[in-house]
Amino acid sequence: MDNYRVELDRETGLYCTLYLFTNVTNVSEIREKVVTGELRCCMVKASLIIDAFQAVVAANKVVLNAKQNRLITKTIYTEILFYLSMSKKISRALTEFGIDDSDKNILVILIHKLGEEQSMLEEILESIKGERVPISRIQEFTDVNLVQKTYKIDKDELRVSSLINAIVSRISCKDFIL
Known part of the structure; x- marks a missing residue:
């Protein structure tokens, strides 16, 4: 099973691991555990993720903001x-990217210090009734049309930029847009 773990900004001392x-047959149960904090992770609709890099860029921005209490x-x-x-709008973002009962494919994002990952993963594996597949297969579960609509990316933009670059640019610039 390919393990996708990347070190986030060095000053945070944190890593991001994706599964x-x-x-998945028990999404409502999992969502409840995430909402109550029983599961320490982020669960994302796999249909909206085109590449692991997209999730890592968002995670890195988040840990840097957390370090600055922002x-x-x-x-x-x-x-x-x-x-x-x-x-x-926070509620819209959570609804848009967070899992709901109709989702069968889920990207799990862990933020952790070195050595914490295994215990966090065990909690998740005990909770999710579904098949763990290599992160390299993420594009099989991506709805490209939905991604383009969600990020408001048109055909003209894709003539000069790749889809992943267009998405990452938007995530990177979100602070300035707000």
């Missing part, structure tokens, strides 16, 4: 959903 699950939402995990979204 992809498909054919979170807009209550937790780093809701903040990731907020930064993935182009909406200025």
